[in-house]
Amino acid sequence: MRGKLWFSVWVLFLWGSSFGRFVVExxxxxxxxxxxxxxxxxxxxxxxxxxxxxxxxxxxxxxxxxxxxxxxxxxxxxxxxxxxxxxxxxxxxxxxxxxxxxxxxxxxxxxxxxxxxxxxxxxxxxxxxxxxxxxxxxxxxxxxxxxxxxxxxxxxxxxxxxxxxxxxxxxxxxxWRESLPHPDERVEYEFWTNSNDECGPKCDSQIEFVKGFKGAAQVMEKKGYTQFTPHYITWYCPEPFIPSKQCKSQCINNGRYCAPDPEQDFTRGYEGRDVVIQNLHQVCVFKVANESGKPWLWWDYVTDFSIRCPMKEKKYTKECAKEVIQSLGIDLEKINKCVGDPDANEENPVLKAEQDAQIGKDSRGDVTILPTLVINNRQYRGKLDKGAVLKAICAGFQETTEPAVCLSEEIETNECLENNGGCWEDEAANITACRDTFRGRVCECPIVQGVKFVGDGYTHCKASGSGRCEINNGGCWKKTKDGKTYSACVDDGCKCPPGFKGDGVKTCEDVDECKEKIACQCSACKCKNTWGGYDCSCSGDLLYMQEHDACISKKATTEVGWSFLWVIFFGLAVAGIGAYVVYKYRIRSYMDSEIRAIMAQYMPLDNQGEAANHVLHGDI
CATH class of the missing domain: 3.50.30.30 (Glucose Oxidase; domain 1)
Incomplete structure (x- = not known):
């Protein structure tokens, strides 16, 4: 009897995948x-x-x-x-x-x-x-x-x-550099799994992987580095066997969606249909969480469900799943609507989509192995281990677009640590063109403090644009001596400052203005060269006038100065006296006009009186 049961089970499983296409990676x-x-x-x-x-x-x-x-x-x-x-x-x-x-x-x-x-x-x-x-x-x-x-x-x-x-x-x-596609800055990956926790070491390693990988998966998903989708494999029962006990115990929706018996023993424990229902709950959790903009909640649900609802403790139930869903704040009503009626003789749209997704497309073959990771539409091969899987996901990013976690020591080797990767480097300023990537390194002139360096990245890189002199002095010459600092960095390149000559990059030598007769050329001038300039002086009582490059007498200059001051003083005095005279004259004229006006009011002329009498008689 057990032999017939096992035969029926294998017919059930192989029927759905016998026409599949398996791709060897x-x-x-x-x-x-x-x-x-x-x-x-x-x-x-x-x-x-x-x-x-x-x-x-x-x-x-x-x-x-x-x-x-x-x-x-x-x-x-x-x-x-x-x-x-x-x-x-x-x-x-x-x-x-x-x-x-x-x-x-x-x-x-x-x-x-x-x-x-x-x-x-x-x-x-x-x-x-x-x-x-x-x-x-x-x-x-x-x-x-x-x-x-x-x-x-x-x-x-x-x-x-x-x-x-x-x-x-x-x-x-x-x-393995081309074993996974790496077209852009985002990796899309799928995890084909199962809620069954009674399948031996494979189930144990799968549960441990989910727990260990959850943190990294959620961080990458939240920051938009990845797009994750969980999937679940189901088979369908061949039509002649739908009424059988085996199909009824392992399938829902009248034989449309089936899973193997967890213990591979139909006489004890949970049945395959229990696994299908829990798989459906997990798919719906992701679907509802994704619609709310929080797809990473799936990792929390699966982890918590494996801890709180294990088969070994007889807690692998819809009631336990409900408690986990509610504890994460996920809409239970939407979950129940998504799950639908497992006993209905009709298709479940969610599980139908899962079965369709099992069929391989393009470079990806059918998914027939559980668990399976699919990264950028290519099946991952290797053990389910956090480091190994993270390394594979990192291989799916386009060069130089991978997140920082992919460049950590435990994930990849930093080729820039040895001989600077063969790239350009300014050791003094601690600037390098070597940029570590997951697959190796690229020699690319950097951007430092907003200043872009230009060059081939291998033999030279040069700061450009505004602010270039703030970064390693723009790669130009610079020196401090005798308390003075001179720089050859200018906006458009490297040019030795006045008083120096050279290429402006490696060297700027002091110009001896005295020797080259650039300054202090008058007969009485004495020239002394200094770093970056010169000093001119005159002998005796002479004073050097730089603007005229000439020596003049300090005494004559003093006399001229006092004479000039006396002239100014005398001019100011004359101007003050003149102003006082004008002021007195204007005051006197003003007072005379005022007195005349007052007298005119109180002492009228004779002809003014006669005119007044004549007007009076005329009125009478």
Whole structure:
């Protein structure tokens, strides 16, 4: 009976994906020596360990004399591949077969290998090396594999083995720089996951990843560096099996959306339909949070749900999900409307969209592995680890647009620290044209305190525009001596100041004005050169007049000065007396006119009286 049940389960799962298109993600391997093997080859990235997305690794290939399939510990054979100080890392060439790929990688890593190259044992297209589907309990090392792995073709593997047997030193360069697209300043990524927490180490690592990556994911999302979307895989039940117990226990909406039984045992624990319903809740949480402008709340919900509502404690319920939703301030009514009726014989638009999204488009293949990250429409390969995933996301930014977190020491190597990356540098002013990027470095003249430097970035950079003299004196000559400071920096370049001559950049030499007869040329003049200028003086009682370049007598100058003062004093006195005379004359004239006017009022003339009498008689 159990055999029939398992058969039904596998029919259920494979039906929805049997016509899918799986894409093998690749990186390149370049052989630099020997001459006979020089060239670039494709290899398939393993779905475990830490691929160096955005970077490269250089090493030498080694093919072990024993344990060539690496299914046993190399300690049993007293073999080590640890590199000596200053030596190249070892890329271990291994044969396929007899044990899991992950076991090969683990044994090679413990022996000191920096990467593994697994040679296929048959002629076929490259495949993706994946982790085991079933765990026997001894594979707890999976999350500790940190070296990258690659599958190479049988023919290429044979060529490498032959060269090594001939005693050739095989140098190779593993390159992941173009394994992920990096078109612009924003990375779009998807996380295909599941709310099930009872699927063994895979579920455990997925939950730990979400908890550990949440902070970085939310910061990048809030600042607009990334656009994140969670997704959930569901299958549909083949129509003949819809009435079966298996489909009813694993599906909702009449067999349209299904998930495997969490414990893979239909007689106990939660059912597949419970997983589908919780998946739907998580999709709706993101949908409602995104509509409110807070898509990052999904990370809080999934983290809190895994802590508060685990299957092991029998809390994996709609009621527990409701409590988590309300604690985060998300609109529960909108969530319930989004979830809809799981028992209705109709399509759920949210889950229908999820099933449509599973189908690969363009360069991305179908999503068939859980969990899966898709970065810039390309599937990520490697373990779910905060550092490894963050490194892959950083590889998706266009050069020089990555956020600061991508340039931290734990994520990438700063090429500007060694020999300044081969770029221009002004050590005195601590200014460099080397700009560290995730994939390497660029030599680009900088902008310092608002002042732009121009040049090729490799051999020279020069400050330009207004304010250029404030930055390292514009790259011009400058010197202080005898308490005086002179600079050759001017708005349009470098020019030695008056009193100096030179190129204005490296040198400005003092001009000897006395020797070159530029000043103090009168016969009585004495010239003394100074730094940046000169001093002129005259002998005896003579005084030097700079504007005339002449010497004149100090005594004569004094006499002329006092005479000039007496003339001024006398002129002022005459002017004062003249003004007083005019003043007295005007006052006297004014007083005479006033007296006459008063007398005219009180002593009228005779003819004025007669005229008055005549007028009187006429009236009578």
């Amino acid at each position: 690749k990186n390149s391997l370049k052989v630099t020596s020997p001459e006979s093997l020089k060239g670039t080859h494709e290899c398939a990235i393993g779905n475990f360990g830490v691929p160096q997305y955005g970077g490269t690794m250089v090493g030498i290939v080694s093919y072990p004399k024993a344990n060539r399939k690496a299914c046993k510990s190399f300690d049993d054979f007293d073999i080590s591949f640890k590199s000596k100080p200053g030596g190249f890392p070892t890329f271990l060439l291994l044969d396929r077969g007899d044990c899991y790929f992950t076991e090969k990688a683990w044994n090679a890593q413990n022996a000191g290998a920096a990467a593994i190259l697994v040679a296929d044992d048959k002629v076929e297209n490259l495949i993706t090396m994946d982790t085991p589907e079933q765990y026997s309990g001894g594979e707890s090392y999976l999350q500790n594999i940190t070296i990258p792995s690659a599958l190479i073709s049988k023919s290429f593997g044979d060529d490498l083995k032959k060269a090594l047997e001939n005693g050739d030193m095989v140098n190779v360069n593993l390159d």
